[in-house]
Structures are given as C-alpha cells and as structure tokens.
Amino acid sequence: MSARQSRISKTLALATTFVALAMVTGCHKKASGVDPNALGPAPAPAAAAPTATITADPVAIDQGQSVVLNWRSQNASAVSIDGIGDVNLNGTQTVSPSNSTNFHLVAKGDGGVTEANVRVTVRVPVAPTAPPTVAADMGSEAAFHQNVQDIFFDYDSYDLRPDASTSVTQAASYLAAHPSIKVIIGGYCDDRGSAEYNLALGENRANSARAALVSAGVSANRLRVISYGKEKQFCTDETESCWQQNRRAQFSLDR
C-alpha cells in the first residue's frame, strides 16, 4: 500500500506541474507548490550539492531472512549502491544478504558527490556449535564435570546449602543445552555412623540434588538416583576435609 503510494508520488513528482496543479487535495497542492520552483530552476543553479540517506529495516537479520533498504536523495542525478548497481534516486529494495554487508550508496549530482552507508548484520547460525552437538552427542566428560559440579552437604544433613544453588543453576543450564545427556546422581556419606542408616541418608542427599535440578527445569526422567551410603569413599582419612569430600551428591553421565 505505502509502496504504491510512494510510487504514485514519485510519478507525480516527475510529471508535469500541470497535472500536479490539477489535483485538488491540499496536501499535494502544497507539495507541488514547492516542487515546481525547485524542479524547474534546478538545472540552472548548479551550486546545490546532493544529499543522500539510506536506511535498512531491520538492521540485523538471521541468515535467509530479508531486509528492506530505503534510500532518499536530493540534488542527485545518479545514485548507485555497491552490490546492487545503479538505482533510482529514491527507492526501496528488498535484499537478502548471506552475510553481514555494508551497503554503500553513492549519489552523484551536478553539485558534487555524496555517500551514505548502512550496515546490515546477518546472524549466521553458529557453525562451530553445530558439528559438536552432532558428533559428540553428550558433550565431553570433561565439559560435563566442569559444568555439572558435585554438591556437598553438611554433617548428617541432606538439605542443600546456599553454595549449592550456583552449582545447580550452572548444571541445569548445561543440561538444558545438552538435552541428550542423562545423569546418574550418586548419594554419598562420610564413614562415620552406621552403614545402613547412611544408605538411607545418601538416598536423601541424591534426591535433594535431583529435586533441585527438576525445579530448575531438568526433566525428571533424565535423572537416575543411586545411593552408595558409605560403601564408596572418595577419600579415607579421618579428617574433616576428607569427610566433607565424602558427603556429596555426585553427578556422572548415565551412558
């Protein structure tokens, strides 16, 4: 609709003044009232320098989408855009660049030459990430452990500590980015206390970690819980730092 209107007005601008004056609407009357003066004597005063603007809408697109270029010039006799060639003095054109492009417009007129630029950014779907997700479905073991870090617990407790929430958030976003990963959550206890009770406590610890991931948006059917109680130890010294190592929910890839 608007394109047609502008074409009409362009035609009018290029048509004779008579036709323009014959039109009855006030708006056109006013515009054409200016134009005859400007257009008529234009060849005569050669001093006026050309002006030009070019815009793009939108300025950033995804690959395959298109963008509308819109340019306007005054006092120009020839307008060209790099990559498109000679164009009308004012105009619009739909383009679909395959990568980010600088559209460079040159307007030549009797008064000189002027330039205008607009840059269209094309977001190419990140080529480097595509091959890994296809090749290594579950991401690397190292990347998993870097992003999905074990959660540690206080003595005889299965409540998540405040410091666990960052681990959970990071783990959840990594798992969201790697939807094919399934996870085993192992529950562990230090070697004090009784073996049977620690198996139940380890189960509660692993379930706390599981519940935190589920509430962070990880699907429950990707998570499998196994309690090891105090049957498997990360460290066997009788020190607090060692006991802390053993009070954990451990994440590992469920292959």
Added chain:
Amino acid sequence: MHSEQRSSPIRNGQRFCFAALLLLLACPVTLRAQEGFHTETSTGVSNVRIAVADFKAASSDPQTDTLKRTFDTTLFADLGNAGIFDIVSKSLLPQTTPGTPADIKVQDWAVAPTSAAMVAFGNFGVQAGKITCNGFLFDAKNVQYPQVLAKQYNEDASDDSARQIAHRFADEIIFRLSGGSQGIAESKIYYVKITGADKEIWEMDYDGANQRPLTHLGTVSLSPRISPDSSRLAFASLGHDGFQIRMFSLVLNRMVNFTGTGGTNITPAWAPNGKDIAYSSSRSGDPEIWVSDANGALARRITSFRGPDVSPVYNPRTGSQIAWISGRTGLPQLYIMDTDGSAIQRMTDGGYATSVSWSPNGQFLAFAWDRKYGPGAPGGQDIYIMEIASKRWIQLTHDGGRCDFPSWSPDGRHIVYANTADGKASHMKIMTMLADGTQKRALTGPGADMPNWSWK
C-alpha cells in the same frame, strides 16, 4: 543406688535431705536410666556347676584321636558359651576317664575339689568311616539314680560332624538344665565378608567355626537376614539401579526371585511368620518402611515422615510390632510402632542410635548408640539394650572401639555384634558376648561385618 539416695533423706531429716539433693543434682543425668532389670542371661537360678570329662576313646582307628579332640573342645566350649554353667576347670577333675555309666563313681565328682553338681561324659569312637558317640549327663548328687540324659550319635567321620555332634549334645544338656530354653550350639550366624572392594554374604557356626561363602555376586551385598525357618536369606545388593533387596535360597543354594521396584531398597527384616518382609524403600522419593510378602509382592507403605527410615525389625514374639531407625527429627533415633504404622513411640532421647535387634522374648531391644555424637565429640558407638516397657537401658560394651549391628541369639542369652577397635571399617570383626556384656570374644578375624543370628 539412686533409689537409696532418694529414700534415705526422708528418714534422716532436712540437712541430709539437702546434701542428698545436691548429690543427685551433681550426678550426671546419664546414670539415671541404668541398672535394675534382668536380661535372660541374669534370670533364673545361680549357675549350675558342671564337670565336662574328656570322652573315652572307643576305637583304635587313627582318626579317633583327632576327631575326639575336636568333639571334646567343642563340647567344652559350647557349655562354657551357654552362660548358665559354672564349668569345673579340667585340672580339678578326677584322674579317671569314665566312658560308660558302669565306669563312673559319681561320688568322686561331687566332692572337693571338683564339687560338681552335674557330670557330662561318654565315649567316642570311629569305625569304618563312621563316628559312634555315646553321651551321658549324670547328677553327681544323686547316687542312686544319677542318669539325667543319655544320647547316642552316628555320623560320617569328619571334623565337621564331630563338631556338630558336640553341638547337639551340648544343646540337649542346656535344654535340660536351663529350665527349658533351647541351646544355640546348632544355630548359625550370617554375616558380610569384606573381600577387597566387594562384600559377599557368608555363613558360620555360632562359635565362629566353619566359615564359608554363600553368595558370589561380585558386588557390595549388605544386611543379611535369615528367614525364621532358615530356608531363605534376604539381603541388599548393589546393582545397576542401586541397592535392591535380593533373596538367596539355602535349600536350592542359589539366588531366587524378589520383585524389584524403583528407588533404593535396603535392610530387609523377616516377620516371625516367615511370610512378610519389612524393609526400607525410597520408591516414593523418601526412604520409608514398606512391608511386602516374601517375594516382594503386595508392597505397602508403613511410615510417612520426611527423612531416612531404615533398619526395621519385627517383634519376634508377637509379630505385631516393628522397631526401626528414623532420622525424622535429625540424628537417627530408635522408634517402635505397630505393623500398621500406628502407635509410634520414640525410644531413645538423643545421640545417634542405629542397628536395632529385638530380643526373642519381645522384651528388649539391642542397638548401637553413640550418645555423644557430633563433630569433635568424644563419643563412642557402643552396644546397648533397652527394656521396652520401662525404656531403661544398660550399656554392654565400653571403650572397645566402634561397635555396631547387635543381633540376639535364639535363646536371648547372647548377642553377636561387629566391632572395630581402631574405627577402620576394614578392621571390623564379629564378636559375641552374653547379653549382660560379659564373656566377650571374637568369632572372626578382621573383614567381617553385619552379623545376623539365625532364629533357631
């Protein structure tokens, strides 16, 4: 002790009353719940003084000496272990070795220094690969009709059958002299044997002899529980889906089915009817006590509080109550309830209580308790027993390192348990003691844990 302190001030006026009150207040609260109830071990008449003669060799077969030595040693140990006898030292016995009733002059055994009330004697021979053994129990004070018991045994000649014959004869003697309680010399103990990174289920005789593996699963198996009829063994084993209840048939000598479910399933316990099994299951997300039939079917949930619920055990006398361990208020405590989950009672008032075993007469709970549990606390984990009716308790082990997993003998006179002197799990060994805490001795070397005594 305290009852004296409480009653004496009433008689002795106010000044004494005040002093006694101070003394009472100064006494640690920990002393209050102790003393003053009897376990099976301490009930009944004072110990019978019994002389146990070496049996007389009844054949010249070269095997006789070795097998007779096994028999003599086992019989002597069984009667000593029973906890109801005052056994006459062998050095105080008469020089003669009676083999038959005709050989013995009971008067010689009744006088000092032997001073025996009872004499066990007999003969033992091996012929054509068979043991023939005659055992007698005579009342030394009854000169006219001294015979209390006469038994004859015929078995294949092997070290094991010599030991089993001794166990059976010992049980007969114990049955006659204990006022009707069955002996335990033929009972078995099931336990966890630590073999490198794995743990398998093993079986041994009640005296630690005859240790042998039952399972060869190559994983971590825990908490063996023998069925009341000794036909099946329930335990928990680590597999692909974590710990699950497994079942071993001692009749078929292989694994049999127990229907699995989701979650961690551990610590099975047999109902005395042999039909139900209670265990801890986290299939609903939180470890709770569940009861199913012996094949894992018809499972129903009994408890419903957030926190670990684990290690159930039935009242073996009634089958209508379950004792178990719950962390619903923080550190694990000992509770009892009816088997439908009602009438919950908390039994311990603090500390860290685990691993409960219910006495055969239904009156006592044995459990492991660390009463000063906590980071940096000096507490040790020891074996305690509690009288259920009064919630009074006594401590059975002291300063011997960490103790866990008590299990009552079928006669309620003994408790088997696991102990590690230095606290290291790999040094855990199985000990036995009388239910009053005396006569402690090791049944195994290091690397044995979680004993469970058979029901008979």
